[in-house]
Amino acid sequence: MRSLADHTVDLLVIGGGIIGAGIARDAALRGLSIALIEQNDFSSGTTSRPTRLIHGGLRYLELFDFGLVRADMRERETLLGIAPHLVFPLPFVLPMYRPSLWYRFKLRIGMLLYDLLSLDKSLPKRKWLDRAATLDAEPNLDPDGLVGAWRFYDAQVPLARSPCGRA
Numbered sequence: 001m002r003s004l005a006d007h008t009v010d011l012l013v014i015g016g017g018i019i020g021a022g023i024a025r026d027a028a029l030r031g032l033s034i035a036l037i038e039q040n041d042f043s044s045g046t047t048s049r050p051t052r053l054i055h056g057g058l059r060y061l062e063l064f065d066f067g068l069v070r071a072d073m074r075e076r077e078t079l080l081g082i083a084p085h086l087v088f089p090l091p092f093v094l095p096m097y098r099p100s101l102w103y104r105f106k107l108r109i110g111m112l113l114y115d116l117l118s119l120d121k122s123l124p125k126r127k128w129l130d131r132a133a134t135l136d137a138e139p140n141l142d143p144d145g146l147v148g149a150w151r152f153y154d155a156q157v158p159l160a161r162s163p164c165g166r167a
């Protein structure tokens with residue numbers, strides 16, 4: 001704070017969570033001079049507690065918020081591109097147990113929309129796994145009533161690894 005007393009900056013960012021840090025980075029890359037003020041420590045707020053998913057927001061499709069899903073998908077692709085050392089593809093397996101016709105239909109449409117809104121993605125394509133392939137991929141799943149699963153990809157920033165390789 002003292003160092004700011006005798007000079008002005010183009011942009012003052014208050015809060016050093018991911019949003020403040022992201023804004024500061026973006027503005028600095030555009031040539032602006034920045035000061036970032038944090039009352040505790042960087043990432044000491046909500047940013048220290050997430051699941052670290054860089055996801056397209058599959059669940060927002062249920063709310064018909066296609067604009068948000070598309071924006072999330074674009075951000076995901078950008079982050080995979082600019083920070084490949086931090087952001088990694090993450091496969092999800094969505095098992096289906098005795099699904100009703102309506103649920104199957106709804107999920108299929110959801111998957112289709114998720115694909116359409118991320119046509120330019122670099123992540124692997126989604127795949128339907130039959131019952132045997134699902135149990136191959138996830139042997140601990142309860143086989144009773146299992147029909148199969150959708151495997152699709154999002155991304156995540158994994159937990160930092162210690163020098164000895166343990167998470």
Ligand SMILES: Cc1cc2nc3c(=O)[nH]c(=O)nc-3n(C[C@H](O)[C@H](O)[C@H](O)COP(=O)(O)OP(=O)(O)OC[C@H]3O[C@@H](n4cnc5c(N)ncnc54)[C@H](O)[C@@H]3O)c2cc1C
Binds near residue numbers: 014017019037046049
């Ligand atoms: C359980 C959980 C799981 C989540 N999972 C995900 C996920 O998988 N993927 C995802 O994208 N998002 C996830 N999120 C959401 C994500 O964590 C938040 O959207 C994000 O961290 C918000 O960042 P922020 O910078 O806005 O806020 P914060 O990280 O809270 O940063 C705000 C900072 O501002 C500082 N501050 C506040 N007031 C002042 C002041 N007056 N002066 C100086 N400094 C100040 C605070 O100290 C703090 O460091 C999750 C959140 C939770 C709680």
